[in-house]
Amino acid sequence: MNPVTTFTVALCEFIDDEVSLDPDTAVEPDTDLLTTGLVDSLGAMEIVHWIEESQGLHIDPAEVTIENFQTVDRMIALVARLKSQ
DSSP states (O other): OOHHHHHHHHHHHHIIIIIOSOTTSOOOTTOOOTTTTSSOHHHHHHHHHHHHHHHTOOOOGGGOSHHHHSSHHHHHHHHHHHHHO
């Protein structure tokens, strides 16, 4: 499994296990987390912290937007962009 796939699986599992407000709905990479209500603002901050810790990154508060955190796929894209800077 490549590093992006491994991180994607780990992030989906973290959201499922620790953050999701609906444990009966499995989080997939393209699941809309925010407009469906699966993740609230506190959960989004927990995700930011988890990503920062697991990837050794700092995410600027200006980057914490619906565009960057609506789905796991978008979070993966944000991490890739931050790592390439």
